[in-house]
Amino acid sequence: MEKYHMAHKSERLLVGLSGGADSVALLLCLYELGYDICACHVNHCIRGEEADRDQHFCEELCRGLGIEITVKRVDVPAFCRENPVSEEEGARLLRYKALQEIGADKICTAHNLDDCLETTLFNLARGSGLKGIASIPPVRENIIRPLIECSRADIESFLAEKGQSFVTDSTNLLDEYSRNKLRHKVVPVLREINPSLMETFAKTLGFLREDSAYLERLADEAFEKVTCGDGYSCKMIRELDYPVRRRVIMRILAKYDIEVGQDKIEIIEKLVNQGGKANVKANCFAYTKSGVLYVFTEKNDEDIQQDEVMIEPESVVDWQGRSVSFKLVIIDGKFENVNKKFANSCLDYDKIKGVIVLRKRRAGDRVTLVNRQHSSDVRVLMKQGFPVHKRDSAVILADDEGIVLAENFGAADRVRIDSSTRRVLIFEVIGE
Template sequence: MLTGVAETIKKYKMLNPGERVCVALSGGADSVSLLLALRELGYRVFAVHVNHNLRGEESDRDERFCRELCQRLGVTLFCESVDVAGYCRMCRVSTEEGARKLRYQEIENHLDGCRLATAHSLNDCFETMLFNLVRGCGISGITGIPAVRGNIVRPLIRTTRAQIEEYLSGLGQEYVTDSTNLVDDCSRNIIRLNVIPQLLRINPSLYKTYLKTLEIFEGADRYIDSKSSALLDSGFDGGGYRLSGCEDFILGEALVKLARMNGVEPSHEKIDGMRELCKRDGRINLRSGVYVRGESGKISFESDAALEDIFVKTDLKGKITVGRYTVEFTEISQFKPSVYNKQELKYFINPERVVGDTVIRSYLGNEKIRLLGRGFTSTVKKLLADIPPRERKQALVIADEEGAIFVQGFGVAERVAACTDTGDSGSDENSVSAVKIDIF
């Protein structure tokens, strides 16, 4: 298994040799094997365990197991406790969604610029693909779980559960089992417990076959991603986009990118509505406070947060005029954090950690960012609270497909920073590239 994990890390450029990395540790077979494998491969690991308090004594048992395991291994462990049930009632979201959001939120508080390794396996990827297919999805949905997304890496994503269990058995390493995964009372469990076993009866080499198919779909996904980005580049027209003359599936992916850059994960219905606005005048509400307007064949985004909405696509290179400001991106091929003070380091990003396309835009009323060196997550609106209203509404935000990565006057998000607030770039200084952001 170790060889396969090492090859996956290398293939997807997940980690630099000896890099410090955080492991999301549940105590289950997957996360335990990930912790042991990364440690054995020479990475400087630490772990975070989040107790969801959903399974009573079993949840506490998992936490105890993680504490004992990390103590025995000499691995630093941070344990956090969250009220998932209360959060889900208050926010009216599913237990799965609420648990995932709170889990990542708590883990993020400990990253300090490090990458996060999660233990999703090939089995999880296949399960997610089936789940997406049942609900309806595009090519990216068929590829399942991405190997890398922003600062999150998944070294086990091409490793099967059988290989994981064999690895742990060889080490004599125990793990805990979440009893809720053994009951077919939700869609994912039905797929895992009932559907996949039947597919394995048809094809015992199911996962091997899926790996080959996955490579084909990943290639198709890269092609669509490239074409949709090119469409956005060529279609940009003064604060909006004229998107035409392309295949419908390319247009759809371009619209998904635009929605994500504006802080929205769009439904199929919203994407269909945006397609219509490429051909006719009108306006639709993507979500509270965010709108798409179609006018004379051009679509643009509006928000309640800004009097003068700004939306300019950028490749994080050169100079660009945005409203009354000039935004300058300076590429530094051999970035040395020790040359700069802490305040200056807040204006450097690592372009490899940016997810998808990027834009310069007005801030959105409810979007959040965890700034480098702050140690907590805050809304952009709260950051700008002390700025006069009109100045506030003209403040610039740079965002990728996962949200804000830079706020004018405050600096970069921790997840894309070129180094930690202590000046640690996480690898050999001479091998690090960075982009400095200046607004004047």
């Protein structure tokens, strides 16, 4: 716990207590070390009377130690019928959800070195990068794993010394689960090849974790550098070494909740190198423009808002997935008192002709911007100032005589603020 800075004595620690050897040992260790602990037992409703036996064991154990315990029942079979996941994965998802709902400072799970070996083998068998082969992390957000460097043999020896009983989940004895096949059939063969398997693996795992953590840090730094506005610089992504570039692309995919896989990584690689547009998940597309990679989600018909909204001062308008506020500011007539950095978002409210509206660009829209001698095509301005998927949500204001403001380009010259201005209309995008 000290090595990985897992917890302070002042923090409340929640132990995920199944009743098995690992979680029982974890509970006793933290209890004897003087941590402020509570426990949670999750009954998965899979094994009938055996599951009820495990629940009763955990309740009695905590009662004897004076440890607060919460019992949660989750219907794993029903969840798996409604969601395309295995029973093993469904149980894991519901278990972590139940633990997070309790609200302790840290959640402690009893994963050990043997679990790490099985996870490494499992990820290796199905295909994985370095992070997957580096197995279960000692710390992930508020989840800590104090037994991560202890072998199962160490744990069972500790319990034997204490004379502490535990329960055995019968599903752990079956080979129908992938991890159980590794535990019962593959790991014993590896032990025959190397009797010191766990010691050797612990050292190797340490190296793998250090290498993986180093590459992840490089990728975090690179991701920040390649991000430019709403997109990502293709040139900067191309210049990254592949191990870092691959991780940066994975971060881009994850940001938009796109399932990370080699096929998606290769799609993004191709776009970065050759340009174009590609579908990366339902209603979600990636494309490149002017050397920038963009990812966007197309709105469903029900999400498409009206093309025009009348605005009033001191209001907030929902506009194409953005929240835009409008404020009316009274100034003293001295133009120099107006902060110049806001000038592009300002217009003289008293120069507005008729009603002012927020609307989409239209064919034929033109505007003569401040300090320009000629009018500009608004559609051309939008192409210059916004990627394709952002143009319909750009703030364009118009009155009875035409366009008075175009986002990123400023106000029309005829409504510019000057020494005679008393009321200034300012817009601000407060939510995307």
